[in-house]
Amino acid sequence: MDSTRAHSGNSPRQGRDFIARHGETVYNLAKRMQGDHPHTPLTRAGFAQADAMGAALRELLGAKPKLTLWVSSAGRALQTLALICEHLELDWHAANRDDRLVEIGMGEWSGRYYHELGDALSGFLDEEHKLYRHAAPGGEWYDSIAARVSSWLADTDDDPGDRLVIMHGMSSRVLRGVMTHAPVLEQFGSPAAPDLPQGSIALIEGGVETVAHWGSGKLANAAV
Numbered sequence: 698m699d700s701t702r703a704h705s706g707n708s709p710r711q712g713r714d715f716i717a718r719h720g721e722t723v724y725n726l727a728k729r730m731q732g733d734h735p736h737t738p739l740t741r742a743g744f745a746q747a748d749a750m751g752a753a754l755r756e757l758l759g760a761k762p763k764l765t766l767w768v769s770s771a772g773r774a775l776q777t778l779a780l781i782c783e784h785l786e787l788d789w790h791a792a793n794r795d796d797r798l799v800e801i802g803m804g805e806w807s808g809r810y811y812h813e814l815g816d817a818l819s820g821f822l823d824e825e826h827k828l829y830r831h832a833a834p835g836g837e838w839y840d841s842i843a844a845r846v847s848s849w850l851a852d853t854d855d856d857p858g859d860r861l862v863i864m865h866g867m868s869s870r871v872l873r874g875v876m877t878h879a880p881v882l883e884q885f886g887s888p889a890a891p892d893l894p895q896g897s898i899a900l901i902e903g904g905v906e907t908v909a910h911w912g913s914g915k916l917a918n919a920a921v
Contacts, residue, residue: 710850713859713902714876715754715764716869719777720746720896721914728811732803732836736772746896746914747777751784753898753910754861760785763858766792767849769799774863781861797845798872800865804835827892827916828867828885839871839887846872866892869899876901892916 720743724731731737739747758764762785768778775794782789811818823830832838846868853860864872873879874888881888890906893899895914900907 710854710876710903712856713900714862715859715898715900715909716862716864716873717750717777717781717898718866718869718893718895718912718914719769719771719773719863720744720750720912722773724808725895725915730803730806730809730811730814730833732801732807732833733771733799734803734807735770739773739776742914743773743777743895744780746912747780748784749913750777750896750898750910751781754781755784757909758785761787764861765853765856765858766861767798767853768792768794768863769865769868770794770796771799771865774798774865778861778863781863795849797849798862798864798868801829801839801842801867802833802837804833804837806833806836823884826882826885826889828870828882828889830884839867839885839889842868842871843875843887847875850875866895869893873899873901873906876904877906878904 721740722731722737722743723740724737726740764787766778766787768774778792779789806814821829870889870892871887873890877890879888879890894912894916896912897908898910900909
C-alpha cells in the first residue's frame with residue numbers, strides 16, 4: 698500500500714472506508730460532459746482499471762471479506778463494482794445503491810461535447826485545485842455535494858465491518874475531504890481531497906487517508 702498523505706482527526710466512525718473512483722467511460726473518451734448522467738458505460742480501459750482494483754483489493758483483503766458495499770446509482774459505478782465483486786467473491790446484488798454518492802450535477806451541460814461549449818470552457822477548471830471555478834448552468838456546486846455525502850456518512854457510521862464505496866472523481870474528493878477533516882476551500886464552499894486518477898482506491902480510517910491502489914486512468918479535466 699502506498700501512503701501519500703494523511704490528515705489526522707477524531708472520528709467516531711466504525712471500520713475502514715475503501716473509496717474507489719470508477720474506470721474510464723465512453724464519455725471520457727469522447728470528451729463529453731458527464732456529471733450525474735446515469736448511463737455512460739466503461740471503455741475497455743475502464744474495465745481494465747476496474748479489474749486492477751479488484752485484484753488489488755483481493756490481495757489486500759482476501760476472499761469474501763466482511764465489507765458493506767455502497768455504490769453510486771450511475772451505471773459506470775455499478776459496472777466497476779461488478780468486476781471488483783468477482784475478485785472478492787462477493788454478491789454484487791447485495792450492494793446498497795445511493796444517489797447521495799453520484800457525481801456533481803452538470804445541469805444544462807450534461808452530455809454536451811466539449812467542442813460544443815467552446816469559450817464557455819475557457820478557465821472553467823481551476824488548474825491549482827483541479828476543481829471547477831463555477832457551477833455549470835443549472836448544475837450543482839460543491840457545498841451541495843458536501844451536504845449529501847455528509848448525510849450519507851451520518852447514516853453509515855455504524856455499518857458492520859469495513860465499507861467499499863464506488864463513486865466518482867469530484868464527489869469522492871469532497872467525501873474524502875469531509876472524512877479527513879480537510880479545511881473548507883472558501884472559493885468552492887467545501888473541503889476537497891487531492892485528485893486521484895480513475896481506477897484509484899483511497900483508504901480512510903479514523904480520519905487518516907492512504908492510497909490503497911493507484912489507478913492508471915486520467916486525473917481531472919473538464920469532464921467528470
